[in-house]
Amino acid sequence: MPVDSIGDYILTMLGDTPAAREIASLMGSKVPDATPSVATGGAAAADSASKGFYRKEDLDDDPYAGLGGGGKKKGGRTGGSMASSSSTVPAASAIVGGARVSTTPAKPAKSKAKAATTSGLDGLRSALRPGRHACSCNARRHALLYNCLACGKVICEQEGEGPCLFCGSDPHTTLDTGATDEAAVAAAARFKNRLLEYDRTSAKRTTVIDDQEDYFSHAAADAWLSQDEKAAAQAALDAREDAKAAARREQRLTFDLGRLTVSDARKGGLLGQSMELEVERMCDDDGPPGATGKGDAAEEAAAAAEAEVEARGSPMCLSMHQPWASLLVAGIKRVEGRSWPTEHRGRLWIASTAKEPSSLEVAQVEQTYASRFSAVHASSGGARYDAVMAMQQQVHTFPAFPTSYPTSALLGCVTITDCLTNEEYVTRFPDAEENESAYVFIATRPRTLRVPQRISGQHKIWQLDAKLALAAVQALRPVSSTWDAKPTGPSQPSQASQASQASQASQAAPSPVARGGPPGLRATAAPFMPPGLSTTSATAAARAAAAKATDAPITAPTRLDLYGGAVMGDAPHATRAPAPISLQADRRQRLQVLQDGLVLLRGALSLDVQQAIIDEIRELGLGPSGFYTPETRGGSMHLQMMCLGMHWDPLTNQYSTVRSNADGQPVPPLPPALWELVCAAAATASEACPSIPDVMPGVCLANFYTHGGRLGMHQDKSESADSLRRGVPVVSVSLGDACEFGYAAVRPEDTDASQTALGGAAKARTVRLESGDILIFGGPARMLFHSVQKIFPNHRPKGLVLAPGRLNLTFREL
Numbered sequence: 001m002p003v004d005s006i007g008d009y010i011l012t013m014l015g016d017t018p019a020a021r022e023i024a025s026l027m028g029s030k031v032p033d034a035t036p037s038v039a040t041g042g043a044a045a046a047d048s049a050s051k052g053f054y055r056k057e058d059l060d061d062d063p064y065a066g067l068g069g070g071g072k073k074k075g076g077r078t079g080g081s082m083a084s085s086s087s088t089v090p091a092a093s094a095i096v097g098g099a100r101v102s103t104t105p106a107k108p109a110k111s112k113a114k115a116a117t118t119s120g121l122d123g124l125r126s127a128l129r130p131g132r133h134a135c136s137c138n139a140r141r142h143a144l145l146y147n148c149l150a151c152g153k154v155i156c157e158q159e160g161e162g163p164c165l166f167c168g169s170d171p172h173t174t175l176d177t178g179a180t181d182e183a184a185v186a187a188a189a190r191f192k193n194r195l196l197e198y199d200r201t202s203a204k205r206t207t208v209i210d211d212q213e214d215y216f217s218h219a220a221a222d223a224w225l226s227q228d229e230k231a232a233a234q235a236a237l238d239a240r241e242d243a244k245a246a247a248r249r250e251q252r253l254t255f256d257l258g259r260l261t262v263s264d265a266r267k268g269g270l271l272g273q274s275m276e277l278e279v280e281r282m283c284d285d286d287g288p289p290g291a292t293g294k295g296d297a298a299e300e301a302a303a304a305a306e307a308e309v310e311a312r313g314s315p316m317c318l319s320m321h322q323p324w325a326s327l328l329v330a331g332i333k334r335v336e337g338r339s340w341p342t343e344h345r346g347r348l349w350i351a352s353t354a355k356e357p358s359s360l361e362v363a364q365v366e367q368t369y370a371s372r373f374s375a376v377h378a379s380s381g382g383a384r385y386d387a388v389m390a391m392q393q394q395v396h397t398f399p400a401f402p403t404s405y406p407t408s409a410l411l412g413c414v415t416i417t418d419c420l421t422n423e424e425y426v427t428r429f430p431d432a433e434e435n436e437s438a439y440v441f442i443a444t445r446p447r448t449l450r451v452p453q454r455i456s457g458q459h460k461i462w463q464l465d466a467k468l469a470l471a472a473v474q475a476l477r478p479v480s481s482t483w484d485a486k487p488t489g490p491s492q493p494s495q496a497s498q499a500s501q502a503s504q505a506s507q508a509a510p511s512p513v514a515r516g517g518p519p520g521l522r523a524t525a526a527p528f529m530p531p532g533l534s535t536t537s538a539t540a541a542a543r544a545a546a547a548k549a550t551d552a553p554i555t556a557p558t559r560l561d562l563y564g565g566a567v568m569g570d571a572p573h574a575t576r577a578p579a580p581i582s583l584q585a586d587r588r589q590r591l592q593v594l595q596d597g598l599v600l601l602r603g604a605l606s607l608d609v610q611q612a613i614i615d616e617i618r619e620l621g622l623g624p625s626g627f628y629t630p631e632t633r634g635g636s637m638h639l640q641m642m643c644l645g646m647h648w649d650p651l652t653n654q655y656s657t658v659r660s661n662a663d664g665q666p667v668p669p670l671p672p673a674l675w676e677l678v679c680a681a682a683a684t685a686s687e688a689c690p691s692i693p694d695v696m697p698g699v700c701l702a703n704f705y706t707h708g709g710r711l712g713m714h715q716d717k718s719e720s721a722d723s724l725r726r727g728v729p730v731v732s733v734s735l736g737d738a739c740e741f742g743y744a745a746v747r748p749e750d751t752d753a754s755q756t757a758l759g760g761a762a763k764a765r766t767v768r769l770e771s772g773d774i775l776i777f778g779g780p781a782r783m784l785f786h787s788v789q790k791i792f793p794n795h796r797p798k799g800l801v802l803a804p805g806r807l808n809l810t811f812r813e814l
């Protein structure tokens, strides 16, 4: 097809639109001059009849529709209303709501096509049909009037003013609604202005200035300084760094190996105290290595005092035959017997003699200790207890036997806390290993040397070379020694200590021990206290005594001493051996079923057993993971708490292996003897109330309430979903002053009847819990709400040694 014809074809197919004309003229067609005023709004209507370009659909429906569709030709004017005009009409101003179409005769196509080309799209905007017609040009072809306020459609001149041809809404109504509401218009204007203001100031407002930078960077990087100030600050910084570097080059340090100190010659002062202290802090008899001592000022003071005593005096050493020497520093053997007493307290180095033990001798001794461990282990719940503790990673294992028993060697050290006559030893340590010597040295905090040092020993307790001791201290390794029974018992000063003191008093110069050191390290008439805890307990005792006088709650950070300032000697039963922790024989006769699943074992514990439990808890409570006052989101609790087995965090309501909300300390294990007691109590309760299942307690919360103490209504529900679902009981042991214990199936202020499904009365009831009672709530009563409403001061068994108040232990299975 010739190119000309293509142009014609385009005009035929696309209609006489300016765009089509332009294309056709580019293709070389002789485009007739449809309108003299393409650029000013004229339409092709006038010439369309002769050229056949004008099509009805193009105008009736959509100006763009003609581009794609065919249709019948239509000649002449489009309607009587069509105005005749040869002038150029400003599109936007002259034509609103109507249309003006030029009737000017056609001019040569070429020049008009050119005019269309030069005028561009502006020229297209004026092609209007008379009247209002729906148009989808989006004001690209016709001049823009406004947007429909209802549907947003772009209204062009072709559509004209009036109800929207798309959605039908009337702009006047729409506009009127807003326009008459002056308040709304003003608010909208304010809002608009605010947005514009935000936009204008956005960069300024969103600039981040890091205030913290001051703390973490030097002045030269301070965002608040000007360039000059920054430069000055940088110069000062450089000068300081230079000065420091110069000073470092001149540093002279003096290591005093005798006094275990490091000093700076220029400054003329001590830089570091004894390096021993660090090692001392790592080792403790009352918990796993590294678990104690940190952060406890009293213990640090004790260790410092011990080191000071040693620094002034001389390190002391005891020679022992193998295999006992190695077993002592390995924490397997816990005491050492001699025919002579000693006044030595504190660190005692242990050296082995030259006598080689036979393999039979070693095997026999090891066997003796292994069987002893099995006996202690079996009496404390054995495998079932192990299973629970292993789950909580608190495995009680027997310390490993030494792999060798070197002779003539320095092996390690222990801390001597006391020297007892044999009679005293048997009374105070009825469960501990046998020893028939006239005097028994109580050894704690065993530590072994990584590499034993060859040495030739002397008799009795002798002075070790200070330099060797200093080197040895750094090679010490703590060992766990928690497997054996802990010393418990009366608080009289040992006769052996008195004998030592008497002999010491007769000497002209006081011994280092008498001159200094914490009370527990001295041979005084102080009550027996576990090593490392003495200062803490003395301070706590003073505090508790003060609290007793004022009956004020004990909130000081010093650990609570459950003896409350009393000494065990005050108690009538104190001279007797501690009772094995078990239930009273007649417990079944005094059992009360308060409701299904809620059982009270009245008087389940004898006075001696109550005291034994208090003693055990007191010792743990004085330790680094002892009693503290928990903070909840609502403030401090009105009690002091210590957790055993796992730590209950009141902020998260969850259990953790360390005291997550307090001091990060690890949690002491659940004492095996208490574990057994709890299993037995739950078993007794379930005999009377079969809805109560067995319990394998993994955690104990010890709460101490002073006379003003209390605990609000709550459920114990931090345990696992499985434990709660099975209704595994909570076992609660009451000691000391009686209390009013409230319980209810629903929280009293809660009227939600759905909760009565918990069983029992919805109304709160109370029961008085006395010292030695055990309350068990499990099965359908497991989720009971309960509270401690008040403490009855001095309502307690006579002779019980416990600070004024109530001690409660709740045992739960996780």
Ligand SMILES: O=C(O)CCC(=O)C(=O)O
Binding pocket: 701, 703, 711, 716, 732, 741, 786, 787, 788, 808, 810
């Ligand atoms: O002290 C008591 O008798 C109750 C203690 C208690 O409910 C708890 O520790 O959750």
Ligand SMILES: [Fe+2]
Binding pocket: 714, 715, 716, 786, 810
């Ligand atoms: Fe509770």
